[in-house]
Amino acid sequence: MNLQINQHQINEIHELQLTGEVDAYTAPKLKEVMLPLTEKEGGTVVVDLSGIDYMDSTGLGVFVGALKSSKANNSSLKLRGMTDRVKRIFEITGLTEVMDIESGVKGEAL
Amino acid sequence: MTAKDALTERYQDLLSVYLKAKTETTLYKGQQFSRKLLEQQISPEDLVSLHIQVMDELFPNMSEEMRDSFDFLLEAMIGYGFAYREHQSLRDKQQQLESEIEVAASMQQTLLLSDVPEFDELDIGVVSVPAKKMNGDYYNFVKSGSSLSVAVADIIGKGIPAALCMSMIKYAMDSLPEEQMKPHLLLENLNRVVEQNVNSNMFITMFHGVYEPESHKFFYAGAGHEPGFIYHAKEDQFHDLIAKGLVLGVSRTTTYHPYERVVEVGDMVILLSDGVTECRTSKGFIEREEIVSLIRKYMDLPAQNVVENVFQELDRLQGFELRDDFTLIILKRMV
Numbered sequence: 001m002n003l004q005i006n007q008h009q010i011n012e013i014h015e016l017q018l019t020g021e022v023d024a025y026t027a028p029k030l031k032e033v034m035l036p037l038t039e040k041e042g043g044t045v046v047v048d049l050s051g052i053d054y055m056d057s058t059g060l061g062v063f064v065g066a067l068k069s070s071k072a073n074n075s076s077l078k079l080r081g082m083t084d085r086v087k088r089i090f091e092i093t094g095l096t097e098v099m100d101i102e103s104g105v106k107g108e109a110l
Numbered sequence: 111m112t113a114k115d116a117l118t119e120r121y122q123d124l125l126s127v128y129l130k131a132k133t134e135t136t137l138y139k140g141q142q143f144s145r146k147l148l149e150q151q152i153s154p155e156d157l158v159s160l161h162i163q164v165m166d167e168l169f170p171n172m173s174e175e176m177r178d179s180f181d182f183l184l185e186a187m188i189g190y191g192f193a194y195r196e197h198q199s200l201r202d203k204q205q206q207l208e209s210e211i212e213v214a215a216s217m218q219q220t221l222l223l224s225d226v227p228e229f230d231e232l233d234i235g236v237v238s239v240p241a242k243k244m245n246g247d248y249y250n251f252v253k254s255g256s257s258l259s260v261a262v263a264d265i266i267g268k269g270i271p272a273a274l275c276m277s278m279i280k281y282a283m284d285s286l287p288e289e290q291m292k293p294h295l296l297l298e299n300l301n302r303v304v305e306q307n308v309n310s311n312m313f314i315t316m317f318h319g320v321y322e323p324e325s326h327k328f329f330y331a332g333a334g335h336e337p338g339f340i341y342h343a344k345e346d347q348f349h350d351l352i353a354k355g356l357v358l359g360v361s362r363t364t365t366y367h368p369y370e371r372v373v374e375v376g377d378m379v380i381l382l383s384d385g386v387t388e389c390r391t392s393k394g395f396i397e398r399e400e401i402v403s404l405i406r407k408y409m410d411l412p413a414q415n416v417v418e419n420v421f422q423e424l425d426r427l428q429g430f431e432l433r434d435d436f437t438l439i440i441l442k443r444m445v
Contacts, residue, residue: 089384094356098360
């Protein structure tokens with residue numbers, strides 16, 4: 001399976017629109033794009049996950065790394081548009097408590 | 111005819127055909143021929159000298175300048191020849207290192223395997239199967255005093271870092287004093303160890319529980335781990351064994367909530383890794399209810415047979431291709 005990453009930038013806000021799957025195969029690609037963005041001090045990275053129907057623990061690891069990097073670099077990381085299945089793994093791992101996740105979750109399929 | 115003679119002859123054929131007809135097909139054949147050259151470990155300057163030899167034969171009256179220019183080219187290729195040989199020797203070394211790492215990692219894993227202890231009150235079943243060579247799942251049983259401690263962990267990340275991390279967890283757990291064997295305190299301790307020692311996109315999910323035979327209580331806490339189940343025999347129902355908490359290794363100051371449950375005769379505590387519920391079939395994911403119904407189907411058997419049967423059915427549903435490591439543990443109170 002594949003992961004498609006679309007990038008937009010408005011001023012200091014970088015938005016990543018993800019479509020597909022974030023797993024052990026596609027996680028390195030996401031890390032390569034997302035991590036440098038979180039290293040820009042004062043910047044904001046918004047990740048739209050509404051097109052993601054599967055994420056495994058390696059994928060989650062990329063978000064954990066990005067969270068740590070944004071804390072270390074005073075940037076902010078926001079996630080939005082999680083499907084129920086993706087939201088579930090953020091909930092189980094307790095990451096919903098420490099990450100900025102926009103409410104208004106979309107259902108599995110529209 | 112030596113291999114080199116054969117190559118020379120083939121090169122001469124291709125080149126003379128090309129010089130006569132100049133077709134795309136012959137050019138393409140030349141491209142394919144370069145693969146053969148690499149297979150035979152012909153270095154760049156060897157190829158130039160091959161070209162000179164062939165040109166000498168094809169054009170005995172080649173101009174002196176042309177002939178000399180090839181000699182010059184040959185010298186200019188020497189550096190590429192060194193780079194090529196260095197590449198080859200690095201590749202050999204890399205292959206050697208990879209296989210050594212693989213051996214070391216699997217050796218460590220064997221060393222870390224936990225024996226399933228004999229415990230009078232409990233019937234214990236365990237199955238833990240890696241999706242690839244290395245298992246990222248880890249489980250551990252420790253008898254401490256009259257109690258039994260059980261841990262299931264999923265280490266995110268692969269290879270050597272994950273293997274080292276696993277032994278870090280094991281030795282950190284082994285070295286904790288007995289009064290710290292309370293699950294939520296143990297997780298807080300481990301979290302500090304992990305947070306300091308792993309790289310940023312690695313983390314560990316863990317469930318830890320202690321069964322205390324005097325009170326028949328199961329004390330537990332969770333660090334972002336897939337919830338297990340508890341089966342109550344009296345009401346013949348399965349419930350989620352939810353233990354909320356952040357995964358290990360994200361934030362140094364994380365605290366964990368203590369939970370406890372009374373375990374009665376015939377009750378079962380079921381622990382698992384997320385590989386169990388992230389199993390994918392051609393029809394989609396396997397839901398937790400399906401795991402429950404599989405356990406229900408076999409639960410009159412001894413615990414070890416239950417976990418093995420459940421694994422085999424799930425494996426079959428996935429077409430015998432595990433996508434994630436798989437660990438399932440059942441503790442059943444007998445008396």
